[in-house]
Amino acid sequence: MQEIAILGVGRHQWGKFPEKSFADLAEEACLKALEDANIDRKEIEFVSGGVDPYGGTGGMALGLLAGNTISSRLGLTLPATSCYNGCATGGWALKTAQAYISAGFCDMALVFGSSSPPKGFFAPTGKDNEFDPSDFDFQRFRLFGSTNVSGFAQGALRRMQLYGLTDDDLAEIKVRASKYAQYNPYARYRKVYTKEEVLQSPIVSYPLHLYEVCATSDGAAAAVVCSLEKAKQYTTKPVIISAIGIGYTDYNDPGYTRGGFASNAKPAVQGREFENTVEYRAGKAAYEEAGIGPEDLSFAEVYDLTSSMKLDWLEFLQICDEGEPESMFRSGEIELGGRLPIGPSGGVAATGEAIPAQALYFVAEVADQLMGRAEGRQVEGAKVGLCVNSGAGGNAQAIIMKR
Amino acid sequence: MEDMPKKQIPAVEGLFTMPPEEPHLKGSKCNACGDYFFPRVDSCRNPHCSKDKPVEEVLLSRKGKLYSFTVNHYPPPIFHKPDPFVPYSLGLIELPEGIRVTSIIGEEYNQDNLKVGMEMEMIIDKLYEDKDGNEVISWRFLPVSS
Numbered sequence: 001m002q003e004i005a006i007l008g009v010g011r012h013q014w015g016k017f018p019e020k021s022f023a024d025l026a027e028e029a030c031l032k033a034l035e036d037a038n039i040d041r042k043e044i045e046f047v048s049g050g051v052d053p054y055g056g057t058g059g060m061a062l063g064l065l066a067g068n069t070i071s072s073r074l075g076l077t078l079p080a081t082s083c084y085n086g087c088a089t090g091g092w093a094l095k096t097a098q099a100y101i102s103a104g105f106c107d108m109a110l111v112f113g114s115s116s117p118p119k120g121f122f123a124p125t126g127k128d129n130e131f132d133p134s135d136f137d138f139q140r141f142r143l144f145g146s147t148n149v150s151g152f153a154q155g156a157l158r159r160m161q162l163y164g165l166t167d168d169d170l171a172e173i174k175v176r177a178s179k180y181a182q183y184n185p186y187a188r189y190r191k192v193y194t195k196e197e198v199l200q201s202p203i204v205s206y207p208l209h210l211y212e213v214c215a216t217s218d219g220a221a222a223a224v225v226c227s228l229e230k231a232k233q234y235t236t237k238p239v240i241i242s243a244i245g246i247g248y249t250d251y252n253d254p255g256y257t258r259g260g261f262a263s264n265a266k267p268a269v270q271g272r273e274f275e276n277t278v279e280y281r282a283g284k285a286a287y288e289e290a291g292i293g294p295e296d297l298s299f300a301e302v303y304d305l306t307s308s309m310k311l312d313w314l315e316f317l318q319i320c321d322e323g324e325p326e327s328m329f330r331s332g333e334i335e336l337g338g339r340l341p342i343g344p345s346g347g348v349a350a351t352g353e354a355i356p357a358q359a360l361y362f363v364a365e366v367a368d369q370l371m372g373r374a375e376g377r378q379v380e381g382a383k384v385g386l387c388v389n390s391g392a393g394g395n396a397q398a399i400i401m402k403r
Numbered sequence: 404m405e406d407m408p409k410k411q412i413p414a415v416e417g418l419f420t421m422p423p424e425e426p427h428l429k430g431s432k433c434n435a436c437g438d439y440f441f442p443r444v445d446s447c448r449n450p451h452c453s454k455d456k457p458v459e460e461v462l463l464s465r466k467g468k469l470y471s472f473t474v475n476h477y478p479p480p481i482f483h484k485p486d487p488f489v490p491y492s493l494g495l496i497e498l499p500e501g502i503r504v505t506s507i508i509g510e511e512y513n514q515d516n517l518k519v520g521m522e523m524e525m526i527i528d529k530l531y532e533d534k535d536g537n538e539v540i541s542w543r544f545l546p547v548s549s
Contacts, residue, residue: 143414143530143541144493144505145479153473154495161471161519206474206514251450261505262441 001289002102005231005238006401007224008037009364014188014219014351017116022055022063025220026114027073029357033110037224039234044078044224045106047071048097050113050356051084066356070112079106086391087303089113090221090359091399095244097225107230113357114220140261149213149306153205156308160207163323165308169330170212171198173307174349176335181346183376186361188217188352212307217352221360223367239367242384242400245286247278249394272315272322278396279316282388286398287318292384294319297340299369299379300386301362304347313388314342317398336377344369344377362387363399370403414530414541418442420462421540426527427462428504428542434459439500463498465525467544470495470503474513483531483539496523496544506544522547 010032012025026049034041047067055063062069067080085092090113097109140146159165175195181187193211201210231238274280287293294317302317304310311325319340320328328334334342343349345365348358366385368374379385383402390396411422418441420427430441436452441463447454472494492508494517506525508517523544530541 139415140505141480142483144507145475145491146493146505147475147479150473150475150479150493154471157473157514158471158519203474203476205476208473251448263503 001098001244003228004098004101004225004241005228005235006241006363006367007039007108007226007231007234007238008033008035009223009367010034010036010221011186011361011364012114012220013186014217014354014361016188017218020116020218022052022066022114022116022220023069023073025116025218025357026066026070026112026222029114029220029222030070030074030110030112033112033222033224037234039108039224041074041076043108044076044110046078046097046100046109047076047080048093048100048109048111049080049082050089050093050115050360051082052113052115052356053084054115054117066112066114070114074110076110084356085395086393087353087355087358088389088391088395088397089356090361090363091244091389091397092359092395093356094223094225094241094360094363094399095246095397098241098244101225101227108224108226110222110224111360112220112222113354113360115354115356116218117216117355136261144261146261147205149205149208152213152306152309153208155312156207156306159308159311159326163326165311165326167199167207168195169326170207170307171195171209173304173310173329174198174212177304177310177343177346177349180336180344180377181350184346184350186219186365187346187350188215188219189346189350208306208308214305214348215352217354219351219354219357219361221357221364223360223363237403239370239401239403241363242292242402243286243289243398245282245284245289245398245400247280247282247285247390247394247396247398249278250276250281274312274315274322277316278394279313279388279390280318282390282396282398283317283386286386286400290400290402292400294340296384297386298382298384299341299344300388301345301365302343302347302388303358303390304343304349305353307349310343310347310349317386317388336379341379344374344379346377359387359389359397359399362389363401366399366401370401410537411540412533412537414539419527419542422527425465426525426542427465428525430461430463430500430502431458432461439463439498439502441502441504463500463502466547467496467498467504467523469517469519469521469523469544469546470497471519472508472517492517494544496525506542508545509543512546517546
């Protein structure tokens with residue numbers, strides 16, 4: 001696969017915007033990306049959009065036809081496609097564009113993801129599947145009340161009992177993230193929290209408090225990407241996407257937070273437990289494709305759906321070994337100004353998650369860092385950035401960018 | 404008038420043995436590679452298996468180790484619990500066959516009396532009562548010492 005260039009990025013702010021549709025959000029993000037790229041939109045040859053399962057109101061299912069919906073809005077007459085891969089959707093939309101460019105089908109593409117989900121716990125919708133035993137996602141709610149947060153909480157609990165993670169750490173992770181978020185204009189939560197406020201927020205699923213779990217948010221992000229050759233017409237120093245590493249479900253992946261209620265036999269057959277995850281495999285694939293290792297990173301943005309997951313990523317991305325993230329966090333090494341800042345944007349903790357848009361939110365954030373325009377949260381001298389996502393159904397991606 | 408005896412209905416058909424049988428989850432075992440599956444499968448899913456032998460139905464161990472757990476403090480959507488809601492624990496049990504299975508543990512268990520790695524044993528218990536007064540039943544794993 002070829003490296004591609006990012007000419008411009010755009011984001012709608014994250015939050016709840018009941019007066020706006022997914023298409024309104026997407027249009028704003030796309031127009032900002034086109035403006036940032038400073039190109040005539042007629043130069044776009046392909047549109048790759050992330051599906052918003054909550055977008056549109058039936059009939060033509062405009063959210064499912066996201067690529068076409070937004071092409072029409074922008075007055076573009078060109079090939080457009082849409083994909084859905086859970087939280088990895090935006091990254092897959094980008095990967096699709098990369099493949100299209102690498103195959104020589106086009107030189108320049110517009111990529112976007114947008115979402116306007118309902119509030120609260122994600123829950124099964126649509127028809128009652130009560131008697132379908134093969135609908136594991138439905139049955140996990142019905143048989144156990146096992147929400148996504150219940151799954152995340154079990155990961156956090158295990159860290160506590162095995163590696164000494166404390167309630168205090170979990171709260172402090174949110175506190176530090178909120179200190180960065182105050183400078184992030186796209187964040188939904190820009191308030192700086194105290195540890196007491198976090199610990200006093202209600203427990204959702206023990207040990208996770210409300211403020212240690214990300215909310216469901218509205219948001220949209222977009223990027224204009226092109227071949228490296230084409231980029232020369234516009235800039236001498238583009239942001240380059242070096243690798244989009246794909247992690248996929250393996251037979252041995254315990255995968256217990258990704259829907260369903262039982263793993264295959266023999267989870268964690270070989271090696272360390274985290275090596276059997278899609279997140280680890282995504283990172284490994286990206287490092288291999290880019291020809292670099294974790295030691296070459298200037299910073300990373302990780303998918304911290306909970307305070308505890310922020311630490312999990314340090315293992316997944318081989319930044320440290322199993323059981324070491326707790327001490328690494330406490331030492332300050334992963335803070336802005338430290339050896340390897342992780343999540344200087346404030347992360348998902350600061351935005352809440354807009355599923356099909358979230359991966360591209362981070363691509364835009366990493367691009368802003370590499371262009372030196374992440375005001376208030378800038379990583380000094382940032383040259384190589386990594387952002388990751390982890391989606392339902394066994395999708396994960398690690399995206400390495402450089403400038 | 405005598406009360407009608409309550410009928411026990413499995414929450415999902417075919418996942419576990421029905422009382423008065425000993426409580427077990429019903430799984431499958433591949434006769435070629437020896438791997439186990441739950442719920443039951445029609446063919447082996449191990450990509451490294453030759454798949455030239457049939458899978459057979461087996462009863463899985465009713466004892467396992469607690470892999471992790473949580474206590475739900477908010478009523479999850481579409482979950483049948485009496486009003487008012489009482490926080491309850493659920494967790495993942497690792498069976499000797501290698502499978503990790505989700506289970507309700509119960510209202511009486513939480514971080515004070517549960518520990519990762521402890522031995523757990525399966526029972527069949529009422530999940531909720533349906534509108535006709537039938538007991539809808541499913542599995543639960545409880546600490547063995549209790």
